[in-house]
Amino acid sequence: QQQVKQSPQSLIVQKGGISIINCAYENTAFDYFPWYQQFPGKGPALLIAIRPDVSEKKEGRFTISFNKSAKQFSLHIMDSQPGDSATYFCAASGAAGNKLTFGGGTRVLVKP
Amino acid sequence: EAGVVQSPRYKIIEKKQPVAFWCNPISGHNTLYWYRQNLGQGPELLIRYENEEAVDDSQLPKDRFSAERLKGVDSTLKIQPAELGDSAVYLCASSLYGTGVTYEQYFGPGTRLTVT
Numbered sequence: 001q002q003q004v005k006q007s008p009q010s011l012i013v014q015k016g017g018i019s020i021i022n023c024a025y026e027n028t029a030f031d032y033f034p035w036y037q038q039f040p041g042k043g044p045a046l047l048i049a050i051r052p053d054v055s056e057k058k059e060g061r062f063t064i065s066f067n068k069s070a071k072q073f074s075l076h077i078m079d080s081q082p083g084d085s086a087t088y089f090c091a092a093s094g095a096a097g098n099k100l101t102f103g104g105g106t107r108v109l110v111k112p
Numbered sequence: 113e114a115g116v117v118q119s120p121r122y123k124i125i126e127k128k129q130p131v132a133f134w135c136n137p138i139s140g141h142n143t144l145y146w147y148r149q150n151l152g153q154g155p156e157l158l159i160r161y162e163n164e165e166a167v168d169d170s171q172l173p174k175d176r177f178s179a180e181r182l183k184g185v186d187s188t189l190k191i192q193p194a195e196l197g198d199s200a201v202y203l204c205a206s207s208l209y210g211t212g213v214t215y216e217q218y219f220g221p222g223t224r225l226t227v228t
Contacts, residue, residue: 006154032215043116043203043219044155089154098143098209099168100217102154 003027004092006103014111019077021106023090026071030092034100035064035075038087047088048075080110114138116220118204124226130192133223137185137206144181145217146189147203155203155219161187162209194227201225 006023013019023033031052036044050057050064050073057064063076077084090103117136125131137144143162147155158177160168163184172179176195181187191198201222207215 004154034216036219041221043205043221045219046216049216091154093215098160098207098215098217099157100155102156105152105154 003030003101004090004103006090006106008106009104010107010109012109012111013080015080015082017080017110019075019080019084019108019110021075021088021090021108022072023074023092023103024070024072025092025101027092027101028071029094030101032093033064033066033073034091035062036089036091036102038089038105044089077108080108082110082112084108085110116204116206116218118202118220118223120223121221122224122226124228125194127196127227128193130190131194131225132191133189133202133204133225135187135189135204135220137187137204138218141206141208141218142184143207143209144187145205145207146179146187147205147219149201149203149222151200158189191225194225196227199225199227 004025034049035047037047038044048059048062052068061078066073087105087107089105091100093100145160146158149155159172161181179189201224203222205217205219207217
């Protein structure tokens, strides 16, 4: 059972544009929602994370928006740069954050 | 500070052969995870250790996979015998688990296994 659904599978954005990736979850016990960035040949690296007590969290050009009632959350990459070209994974876990369930990933390509 | 170290980075074996992967977590991290990442998919948890204890191995195919974390530091994941479907990237991650701390998981670079 895929408990975290991620879309789109891939997207192409022009440099300076906004990349938006969406995730939906089913398990209402989830309350920790991180996003990971993965470059080819590397392991996933934590980008930003949110807990459901806030609806938005911003770190630099990266923003998570969270909608608890809809069980959805999204990643916005502002002013996208070619160096942001990577695969992005959303994930979710329970309170302890120790059992992550990952989405299927979104391959982002930023064109110069 | 050194990150999660894994070896080997690449491994090519024939089916039915055994293979082992090694992981050294970030110093001080008491929780260690093994994930499998199939091509084009997100990582899937195989096993989680808290110190020396495997606290979640529900997704580990125990007929051919085994893992150990002696002394609560390094860990080894073994497959015997390997099957074609085991071709994937095997990721190790670690985190610090306890009251009042954040639980970010830090991943190693992974071992890419190809079974022919």
